[in-house]
Amino acid sequence: xxxxxxxxxxxxxxxxxxxxxxxxxxxxxxxxxxxxxxxxxxxxxxxxxxxxxxxxxxxxxxxxxxxxxxxxxxxxxxxxxxxxxxxxxxxxxxxxxxxxxxxxxxxxxxxxxxxxxxxxxxxxxxxxxxxxxxxxxxxxxxxxxxxxxxxxxxxxxxxxxxxxxxxxxxxxxxxxxxxxxxxxxxxxxxxxxxxxxxxxxxxxxxxxxxxxxxxxxxxxxxxxxxxxxxxxxxxxxxxxxxxxxxxxxxxxxxxxxxxxxxxxxxxxxxxxxxxxxxxxxxxxxxxxxxxxxxxxxxxxxxxxxxxxxxxxxxxxxxxxxxxxxxxxxxxxxxxxxxxxxxxxxxxxxxxxxxxxxxxxxxxxxxxxxxxxxxxxxxxxxxxxxxxxxxxxxxxxxxxxxxxxxxxxxxxxxxxxxxxxxxxx
Amino acid sequence: xxxxxxxxxxxxxxxxxxxxxxxxxxxxxxxxxxxxxxxxxxxxxxxxxxxxxxxxxxxxxxxxxxxxxxxxxxxxxxxxxxxxxxxxxxxxxxxxxxxxxxxxxxxxxxxxxxxxxxxxxxxxxxxxxxxxxxxxxxxxxxxxxxxxxxxxxxxxxxxxxxxxxxxxxxxxxxxxxxxxxxxxxxxxxxxxxxxxxxxxxxxxxxxxxxxxxxxxxxxxxxxxxxxxxxxxxxxxxxxxxxxxxxxxxxxxxxxxxxxxxxxxxxxxxxxxxxxxxxxxxxxxxxxxxxxxxxxxxxxxxxxxxxxxxxxxxxxxxxxxxxxxxx
Amino acid sequence: xxxxxxxxxxxxxxxxxxxxxxxxxxxxxxxxxxxxxxxxxxxxxxxxxxxxxxxxxxxxxxxxxxxxxxxxxxxxxxxxxxxxxxxxxxxxxxxxxxxxxxxxxxxxxxxxxxxxxxxxxxxxxxxxxxxxxxxxxxxxxxxxxxxxxxxxxxxxxxxxxxxxx
Numbered sequence: 001x002x003x004x005x006x007x008x009x010x011x012x013x014x015x016x017x018x019x020x021x022x023x024x025x026x027x028x029x030x031x032x033x034x035x036x037x038x039x040x041x042x043x044x045x046x047x048x049x050x051x052x053x054x055x056x057x058x059x060x061x062x063x064x065x066x067x068x069x070x071x072x073x074x075x076x077x078x079x080x081x082x083x084x085x086x087x088x089x090x091x092x093x094x095x096x097x098x099x100x101x102x103x104x105x106x107x108x109x110x111x112x113x114x115x116x117x118x119x120x121x122x123x124x125x126x127x128x129x130x131x132x133x134x135x136x137x138x139x140x141x142x143x144x145x146x147x148x149x150x151x152x153x154x155x156x157x158x159x160x161x162x163x164x165x166x167x168x169x170x171x172x173x174x175x176x177x178x179x180x181x182x183x184x185x186x187x188x189x190x191x192x193x194x195x196x197x198x199x200x201x202x203x204x205x206x207x208x209x210x211x212x213x214x215x216x217x218x219x220x221x222x223x224x225x226x227x228x229x230x231x232x233x234x235x236x237x238x239x240x241x242x243x244x245x246x247x248x249x250x251x252x253x254x255x256x257x258x259x260x261x262x263x264x265x266x267x268x269x270x271x272x273x274x275x276x277x278x279x280x281x282x283x284x285x286x287x288x289x290x291x292x293x294x295x296x297x298x299x300x301x302x303x304x305x306x307x308x309x310x311x312x313x314x315x316x317x318x319x320x321x322x323x324x325x326x327x328x329x330x331x332x333x334x335x336x337x338x339x340x341x342x343x344x345x346x347x348x349x350x351x352x353x354x355x356x357x358x359x360x361x362x363x364x365x366x367x368x369x370x371x372x373x374x375x376x377x378x379x380x381x382x383x384x385x386x387x388x389x390x391x392x393x394x395x396x397x398x399x400x401x402x403x404x405x406x407x408x409x410x411x412x413x414x415x416x417x418x419x420x421x422x423x424x
Numbered sequence: 425x426x427x428x429x430x431x432x433x434x435x436x437x438x439x440x441x442x443x444x445x446x447x448x449x450x451x452x453x454x455x456x457x458x459x460x461x462x463x464x465x466x467x468x469x470x471x472x473x474x475x476x477x478x479x480x481x482x483x484x485x486x487x488x489x490x491x492x493x494x495x496x497x498x499x500x501x502x503x504x505x506x507x508x509x510x511x512x513x514x515x516x517x518x519x520x521x522x523x524x525x526x527x528x529x530x531x532x533x534x535x536x537x538x539x540x541x542x543x544x545x546x547x548x549x550x551x552x553x554x555x556x557x558x559x560x561x562x563x564x565x566x567x568x569x570x571x572x573x574x575x576x577x578x579x580x581x582x583x584x585x586x587x588x589x590x591x592x593x594x595x596x597x598x599x600x601x602x603x604x605x606x607x608x609x610x611x612x613x614x615x616x617x618x619x620x621x622x623x624x625x626x627x628x629x630x631x632x633x634x635x636x637x638x639x640x641x642x643x644x645x646x647x648x649x650x651x652x653x654x655x656x657x658x659x660x661x662x663x664x665x666x667x668x669x670x671x672x673x674x675x676x677x678x679x680x681x682x683x684x685x686x687x688x689x690x691x692x693x694x695x696x697x698x699x700x701x702x703x704x705x706x707x708x709x710x711x712x713x714x715x716x717x718x719x720x721x722x723x724x725x726x727x728x729x730x731x732x733x734x735x736x737x738x739x740x741x742x743x744x745x746x747x748x749x750x
Numbered sequence: 751x752x753x754x755x756x757x758x759x760x761x762x763x764x765x766x767x768x769x770x771x772x773x774x775x776x777x778x779x780x781x782x783x784x785x786x787x788x789x790x791x792x793x794x795x796x797x798x799x800x801x802x803x804x805x806x807x808x809x810x811x812x813x814x815x816x817x818x819x820x821x822x823x824x825x826x827x828x829x830x831x832x833x834x835x836x837x838x839x840x841x842x843x844x845x846x847x848x849x850x851x852x853x854x855x856x857x858x859x860x861x862x863x864x865x866x867x868x869x870x871x872x873x874x875x876x877x878x879x880x881x882x883x884x885x886x887x888x889x890x891x892x893x894x895x896x897x898x899x900x901x902x903x904x905x906x907x908x909x910x911x912x913x914x915x
Contacts, residue, residue, distance in 0.1 A: 190545075198631035199445070201545040201568030201607055206632070271546030315554075316523055317544035319567065454822050461807060461826040470860035473810040475820070503810075736810065740819020747817050 008048030013351030014367030056088025056375030068097025086377035095153035234279035236289030257305035308396020326396035499731035545569035575608035598658030757888035780804035785843030785901035833862030848882035
């Protein structure tokens with residue numbers, strides 16, 4: 001199968017490319033750009049005038065709910081949503097049921113993803129057995145079957161001794177460790193410890209729950225030299241800590257969930273359970289500094305932190321609801337909103353969604369160089385649309401962005417050269 | 425985003441009573457004045473008004489509290505309503521029935537008002553958003569968030585003794601962090617234009633950024649109680665000790681407990697209030713609780729009239745809104 | 751606009767005669783808020799009644815609660831005497847459907863068991879919807895249903911009749 005994408009604005013941040021050109025794909029790989037490669041005859045022509053053509057998005061954190069919570073979503077349903085959102089690679093954290101702490105679970109997920117065939121699903125293995133923070137998981141075995149890193153899966157390890165050993169062990173196999181920056185003892189709470197929590201009477205999660213954990217872990221990194229990625233920063237002070245560590249030359253990276261770049265604690269007023277997330281939405285200054293951190297590259301990736309829920313999970317008093325936002329449908333459009341807000345340039349936003357996360361994962365993905373796997377996202381940057389539950393492709397319709405007027409919509413997604421989504 | 429709040433109808437009338445926050449001077453005065461008219465009912469031979477005759481009030485308590493439930497029950501009965509008491513804490517919730525399932529079931533019994541107590545902040549508002557439109561919801565305490573009827577009976581009691589709100593200085597002492605009573609009272613006092621509100625507690629018992637609620641935080645009662653007109657003591661829950669918020673009841677009493685000596689710092693005619701039940705010797709000395717400046721029992725009495733007022737006002741407005749929309 | 755003093759004079763005369771005929775020497779007057787209270791106070795002075803005036807706001811006894819709710823400016827009812835075995839004179843400004851008096855009687859009996867109750871009204875405009883009649887009447891008027899009659903006070907009592915469009 002040979003495809004040519006004609007006349008699109010090609011943005012390939014890995015090569016600092018932003019130009020109008022044709023893109024040629026053959027046998028699932030990028031075959032050329034601009035000039036027609038010798039002997040190339042297209043089976044398929046995709047007209048992309050006034051469209052942006054960029055690498056398929058890589059989402060560093062998406063819960064697919066399978067295995068274990070199929071009433072919320074499935075790998076098939078969420079892969080389809082990813083494809084519609086221009087996302088070609090999903091990274092699945094290990095907090096499935098059972099957790100990804102043994103090779104069989106990895107194999108099972110891979111099989112399901114392959115059967116669905118609409119997105120590449122990568123897995124992070126568990127750092128500790130059952131994510132309990134007590135015994136190390138069989139990380140080498142997990143690596144052998146394809147886990148691209150190891151993680152606490154949202155259950156931070158309280159015991160510093162266990163954590164240190166887990167980091168050392170992971171470093172032995174050159175595995176990147178994905179940590180949740182949260183002190184579990186300080187992290188019991190429902191909302192950012194600030195004026196909104198004081199007003200609504202919600203138990204507070206102080207910023208120190210995040211920064212205290214980061215500070216300790218940075219010291220461990222300094223000792224051990226292990227590569228650590230901090231997932232979902234929420235506070236200004238966390239951005240400062242990571243920036244300083246990077247300036248010191250520590251091998252640390254970070255990402256942010258796109259909703260933290262748009263929402264603050266104020267959005268909780270009225271006890272809106274759709275804004276119940278972990279880490280919590282924080283203050284205005286935190287939001288602004290997170291944006292600055294993304295712009296400066298301190299935060300190398302924007303992710304969806306996708307957590308689809310069945311309606312009942314959010315239909316209860318705030319504290320009885322499950323945290324999380326269904327984010328695959330809005331990752332691209334909400335990221336593009338940063339361009340409108342003049343927080344980032346369009347190529348920079350695309351970098352944080354493609355080449356940025358690829359580098360964090362240590363993968364040769366997220367770019368359009370000749371020979372690269374042809375994961376491509378084509379979107380109309382001017383298309384305006386309104387998020388409503390019934391337009392969401394994810395099975396989880398729990399989004400606080402319902403009713404928002406968004407700009408930028410995917411028109412076609414290619415996974416290894418094959419069209420997995422084609423819109424209007 | 426609209427700032428229209430679910431407890432007000434389009435004519436700005438109170439159709440639920442979920443929180444004091446966001447209400448106006450007019451709303452609160454209407455409640456207080458109506459309560460004033462109802463206060464005399466307890467002295468009549470027949471302590472009952474026909475106002476809510478034929479209405480059904482359901483006390484929906486997801487958190488056990490015999491005392492609070494009783495005051496709502498009495499208020500409803502004095503208005504001739506039928507009262508149904510449901511302690512969900514010990515029934516359906518444990519069987520895994522969701523809150524909405526419970527609501528649908530009770531709605532099917534043709535009720536007119538839910539009086540809700542729940543351990544989660546925001547629960548009353550959640551219920552008000554999901555009940556059928558003809559049902560009025562009263563918040564009888566949701567988590568740490570609000571206890572608006574208690575706040576109204578507190579300001580009602582204060583107004584009877586100290587009507588000059590602009591020159592009023594109020595000290596609230598104790599566990600502000602976990603107190604729905606304190607949050608609602610602070611809003612009510614601010615709306616009614618109280619001169620000064622001080623909150624007095626160790627830092628472990630004050631929420632972060634408490635000053636944004638419109639109060640002056642203070643850690644030393646010797647300064648905080650000076651020249652105040654009203655002292656509101658909050659109940660200290662025993663479990664706070666286990667949460668490492670306080671070392672002991674004894675140390676709390678020693679530092680923050682209201683004794684005669686400390687009360688002497690306040691104005692000579694200052695009144696002492698407490699939402700009850702009191703912990704003698706933990707937050708308040710018996711001589712103060714039973715002393716001449718204490719209005720604690722008067723609060724209980726006033727609570728009936730204030731709750732009657734709120735019930736008749738919200739159900740009345742419901743009737744009116746329904747009529748106008750018909 | 752008509753001055754009401756003349757009507758009060760007529761009502762005083764009728765009521766005095768009625769009380770004498772019945773042998774009631776020390777009645778207690780109860781005015782119904784708002785106009786009824788103004789009239790009752792004038793009657794009390796003119797009849798030389800020493801018992802302090804009673805006042806009733808029948809808001810919580812109305813039969814139209816399910817349609818209009820409670821009046822936002824309800825005032826306390828206050829009967830500063832023992833109702834039991836007392837001869838009571840209920841006073842209101844305008845008697846129309848009779849529903850207000852029905853409510854007032856109910857409220858009155860919640861205070862105790864009076865020996866008797868008389869009804870004195872300044873204006874009886876007909877249009878009764880319940881079987882209630884006044885014992886003493888200042889004047890009787892036949893007015894179309896679209897007309898509204900209102901007593902303006904509290905100092906110089908005046909009757910105002912308006913046609914409601």
